[in-house]
Amino acid sequence: MGELLNDEIYADVVIPDKLIPVFESKSRYKGAYGGRGSGKTRTFALMTAVEGYRLAEAGASGIILCGREFMNSLNESSLEEIKQAIKSVSWLNDYYEIGEKYIRTKNRRVAYAFTGLRHNLDSIKGKSRILLAWVDEAENVSEAAWRKLLPTVREDDSEVWITWNPENKGSATDKRFRQVEHEFIVEMNHNDNPFFPDVLEQERLNDQENLDDATYRWIWEGAYLEASDAQIFNGKFVVREFERHPTWNGPYNGLDFGFSTDPTGATNSWESDGILYIEYEACKVGLEIDDTPDYLKDNIPGIEKYELIADNARPESISYLKRNGIPKIKACVKGKGSVEDGIAHLKGYKQIVIHPRCVNTAKEFRLYSYKTDRLSGEILPEIIDKHNHLIDSLRYAHERTMKRGANTKRHRATAGKRTYR
Ligand SMILES: Nc1ncnc2c1ncn2[C@@H]1O[C@H](COP(=O)(O)OP(=O)(O)OP(=O)(O)O)[C@@H](O)[C@H]1O
Ligand SMILES: [Mg+2]
Structure with a gap:
């Protein structure tokens, strides 16, 4: 003590x-x-x-x-x-x-x-x-x-x-x-x-149960972070600075609503040449809906000027934001299997580049994991539903580019040529 x-x-x-x-x-x-x-x-x-x-x-x-x-x-x-x-x-x-x-x-x-x-x-x-x-x-x-x-x-x-x-x-x-x-x-x-505190002890035990050892030790025991196959985006993303170019596609803005313990998370991203760039994020636990418009505008420049695709589970919050300074907000569609499809889509980019100012996004990309069997160390085909708020916001933001097969179109076009030659 x-x-x-x-x-x-x-x-x-x-x-x-x-x-x-x-x-x-x-x-x-x-x-x-x-x-x-x-x-x-x-x-x-x-x-x-x-x-x-x-x-x-x-x-x-x-x-x-x-x-x-x-x-x-x-x-x-x-x-x-x-x-x-x-x-x-x-x-x-x-x-x-x-x-x-x-x-x-x-x-x-x-x-x-x-x-x-x-x-x-x-x-x-x-x-x-x-x-x-x-x-x-x-x-x-x-x-x-x-x-x-x-x-x-x-x-x-x-x-x-x-x-x-x-x-x-x-x-x-x-x-x-x-x-x-x-x-x-x-x-x-x-x-x-x-x-x-007890809440963190619960978190810790949960992580000990579900995460691979290397990730657990990184979070709770001060170890360096080692890459692990249990990390869903392992090898797929980098954190580095970049200057956005005016020719890039986007912005793709998405929003996931939080609760008392989960953050409200939003991201602003762009695409160029098969690479996804995440330029800004907003992320806050316990954010009141009244404070949300200003918070979003403070953290994601110009967010009110573009479409913002938000979690469809909260129509009343979407309606509030629409009337209070975020006029272009829209609900996402979220079909069956949308989590897996969204992850597959994000993984389909050649690379995901995260600006270092987006610390919470980078953290989620490191932590979002498949479940690991504690005894055998085997990676199970089960996604742990944690560390995915900003990633969810990205999935919503890219729902429409996903439907159009944005990052797979190029490959299909090539395949098409071969078929019809
Ligand atoms: N002096 C204190 N009095 C009361 N509670 C405390 C005190 N120090 C720490 N705690 C409790 O421990 C929790 C964790 O402490 P703190 O946030 O300082 O840890 P940390 O090492 O900075 O964690 P993180 O790595 O997550 O940033 C606090 O949320 C609080 O509940
Ligand atoms: Mg701290």
Whole structure:
């Protein structure tokens, strides 16, 4: 169980044991990497606030910078996590002023700033003294971003905190912060989190039962992700940047409605020369229908101007969006066998290229799996109905190109020529 930190003033700050030495030390780099639900985000969020308190009381003034590689809006930042953490401890709650879009100490000495390292760091650089920088979800932070960020955090005694779920051996983050050992960057997994909630334990057991071992270890035990034949899209997709060309076919926009635990997910994709490009995504759990039009517009530029094919199971939501700023929304058709057909269609592309800003889409492409027999390791012809919300939105978006056999037409035409020659 977590324990109080040394100093009396830190009463009520309870964190996992494994992180206590990290936060009791003085070190430029601190961090944690590991599997899901290990308490990384929550603990580091809380400790930024404790550190902000300590700094402000010591007379320092400046910002706590919370960065991630891409950040289109505050929705994608650590803002909410930090608000929750502060509210959970009464003396922190008294010390900070929390607005809808800002957090700062009441004495105005220390304020939080949120930024996308790739595109927005310049606007913060130089403006303010960065006392502490915390990068959560750091796995996909590029070498270029690290090179820019690290020299920017240059106040005396400033610290850089990093938390991430490992994925690729040799990623820029892995090389800098895991392969090069740092005493206070530690591995954290679910069994290190004394607050590991029941819902996640259920998820974990479910994954242990259904997923192949390599994927299970990646999600829950901090292992690197290895390709596996159980992954439905294994070998079919890449995550890389691209510039859309005006001659591409599309956009193909699709929307899957969420519930309280599933996200509402939308994607925007394009086709060119047999390759499917996914350029933008919107993905949020617990999104209210009233907030959906703005959320979609914020995350997928121009979504309101084009047809948007949505899950036909929610006609009332479609009708609402149609009347509220998304006029070209339509229901998909979804016939029998549509899941298998949709997957076959997506797999029919030469390649699926996912823009790195579409982190949730990339995650689903990695996780969407066939069931694996736990004992024999055999891959069963059964699709696990999970990690498929953005993929569903893609299937809806491509329903009509599918009917017209878009990515098989070329092959048929060739075959036709042969027959009739
Ligand atoms: N100090 C805490 N107090 C109460 N609950 C906590 C605390 N720390 C963690 N938890 C619980 O554990 C859950 C997982 O924690 P957190 O989201 O920080 O894990 P994570 O390692 O960042 O996971 P992921 O890899 O999914 O991002 C939280 O949703 C919360 O329920
Ligand atoms: Mg986290």
